[in-house]
Amino acid sequence: VVAAGVPGRRIGRRSLAGDVLGIAPALLGFVVEHRTEDGVVAVRLTEVEAYAGLDDPASHAFRGPTARTRVMFGPPGRLYVYFSYGMHWCANVVCGPDGTASAVLLRAGEVVRGAALATARRPACRRSVDLARGPARLCSALGIGGEHDGIDLLARASPIRLLAPSTAVDAGRIGTGPRVGIRAAADRPWRYFLDGEETVSAYRPIADRRATGAGIADAIRQTGHRDRSR
């Protein structure tokens, strides 16, 4: 647990300009802090995933820049926020040089400051370890939404900042595995987490909706679709 009052260190933009597969695990232990008029909430990252832009079929940026993915193609150190499953916001740290589109999804963390405010933002949450356990929960706890897409995480005056911990995490504690909830490139072990931390989210393969309450016609149609996509 990060002691209250210990300020995180600011980092240089160049430290996020390299290979996303090196940056993603290095961000474990970093703190994301959001200051609003309601107060401050800070989350220490315990789980992230790497997305490699044009080189990664699972990345939103795989097919090139669109209105949604424009921020990912910009300079590193900005926040890419997307809307998921009709109700949730999720956030990424944009990495790599300007013009490329890799990013690190913030999958889970431990609330280290502002637990009361985070709890107020997450009324359905029963256990404190679940406050930011999951990418959409993390955004809820921090008060991050679509209005924050593109915000610079490295500027001193930004309301949302990414800060380095006072002591780096032990590299031996970093676990890896396949990314959660994706179908494309599901074999790439680009999820990184702090092994043994309670706030790491449970691994779940993508939901298979073929067998859910569908009629025979639906089952046939959807099975056909699955076969076509192979």
Added chain:
DNA sequence: ACACTGATAATCT
């Protein structure tokens, strides 16, 4: 603890 499923809308085909 783990499995299953409906909710819900932007995005892309």
Added chain:
DNA sequence: GATTATCAGTGTA
């Protein structure tokens, strides 16, 4: 019209 970088609720153990 299908898919989706998810969550909370409900049910089973």
